[in-house]
Amino acid sequence: MRITIIKTIFIMLVTSACVTFFYYYLKKFKFIGNIFGGIIVALIGAIIFNFILEPVFIFFKDNFNVNILSVLIGSVLFIKLLNKATPK
Numbered sequence: 001m002r003i004t005i006i007k008t009i010f011i012m013l014v015t016s017a018c019v020t021f022f023y024y025y026l027k028k029f030k031f032i033g034n035i036f037g038g039i040i041v042a043l044i045g046a047i048i049f050n051f052i053l054e055p056v057f058i059f060f061k062d063n064f065n066v067n068i069l070s071v072l073i074g075s076v077l078f079i080k081l082l083n084k085a086t087p088k
Contacts, residue, residue, distance in 0.1 A: 046072075056070075
């Protein structure tokens, strides 16, 4: 049980970091808190959307009990919201 929770958090953290790196370095988005602020916000979005969209995308679950599609949607959405909220 504990290992599954640790794997779930790790997968969400890695996915959030990848999304943030993509938008920060390749798309040149600017965030409050730079890269670490983006990772934290993307992780929050991943957690929220994993709980919200879990029943919708139940068929995409893998053996770690994480819905990768909802984690990606939440991370990308919250990164774009953070970019809009960051002053230029």
